[in-house]
């Protein structure tokens with residue numbers, strides 16, 4: 420990852436004084452997950468440029484020194500990820516480490532320089548901005564006076580139909596104090612990146628408020644900036660927004676600003692899905708049930724509470740999810756009588772498997788949208804033709820509702836791993852087609868708050884076998 424800052428206010432070499440880094444030297448800093456190098460590709464009276472080169476070791480990120488920085492349950496993702504190449508929270512850490520004095524607005528030798536507004540240019544080689552892209556980059560930087568130049572990148576030149584990637588090359592120009600520019604970058608880069616922060620901790624709010632002092636409160640997109648910056652800390656994000664806006668505790672920030680997953684968490688949408696699934700499974704009178712694509716076992720945990728079910732099975736394709744499920748369900752410490760009711764196994768819904776048959780009921784909660792269309796056809800046969808539960812509860816997002824998520828780009832999906840998301844009509848037509856083919860009947864239910872025109876955020880089909 421490389422980021423450069425150029426000064427064109429004469430004498431441009433003042434940049435070296437402000438940064439406390441001599442232009443003739445290369446300066447290297449150790450970071451928790453690699454190294455940062457500061458150097459000057461050019462240093463003249465008319466233009467001086469400082470470069471920040473970040474070397475992130477992706478293996479060390481996962482393994483190093485007992486740090487637990489592993490990715491999101493996708494084991495290859497722990498080693499093969501974009502972190503070494505993109506501007507992210509690591510960049511903020513590096514900026515604050517390499518340029519802390521300048522960021523804090525002090526300059527021992529030339530204090531008069533601190534308040535001087537300089538004609539500065541920033542180039543960020545690769546800036547990820549998922550769920551928002553160029554619009555979001557402009558929305559974040561332009562209100563602060565930046566002239567923004569964004570270059571998108573096609574995902575793969577050999578497959579133009581895949582479209583653009585979430586990565587952009589960004590050039591920013593503004594006449595500002597260097598300390599302001601550094602704090603803008605410190606806050607806005609991780610906020611745009613919107614990925615897991617490897618340095619998130621409870622004092623993150625304080626850092627955000629300190630770095631955002633003097634500009635974040637007035638920023639028109641402040642709620643969105645804060646929510647994305649604190650992506651994994653929703654409650655803390657709310658607290659930060661409250662502190663910034665001095666809202667009464669407990670009131671929701673205005674507007675529809677959170678990323679969809681965060682929003683889903685806020686409205687407890689997933690819980691509503693699970694509740695409806697349990698309600699329908701109980702009502703079906705089933706005594707045996709299998710959760711297909713169980714993930715970390717949230718539905719199974721609820722099913723266990725119902726004595727009606729004397730045989731509950733959790734299956735998933737992912738070992739990582741299954742081991743999480745075992746932990747979540749306290750499998751190892753489970754009383755023998757409880758454990759007798761429960762079975763957990765690994766399998767794929769795209770291959771015929773006798774272990775899936777013989778259940779009164781099955782659940783497929785937020786699973787189908789993870790399969791490519793041709794794989795979905797295999798799943799249809801595996802579930803409806805071979806496993807053949809008497810009752811099947813199946814849920815999937817309603818794509819029409821995406822329009823209400825402020826920061827979702829047209830045509831984008833709620834999760835990176837989704838292969839498709841259907842409108843209500845698309846889901847209903849697929850479900851009716853599958854039912855007809857396999858002698859099932861189907862009833863549809865909305866999950867979550869129902870909006871007049873776009874419906875509810877999620878939808879469920881309850882399938883009942885005809886014979």
Ligand code: SAH
Pocket residue numbers: 711712713714715716717718734735736737740766767768769783784785786789790
């Ligand atoms: N049903 C869970 C998890 C939903 S996430 C819940 O509602 O919380 C989707 C899950 O489907 C993931 O755990 C993923 O591993 C699983 N999955 C995706 N493709 C699968 C396949 N072909 N066979 C079995 N499970 C699959």
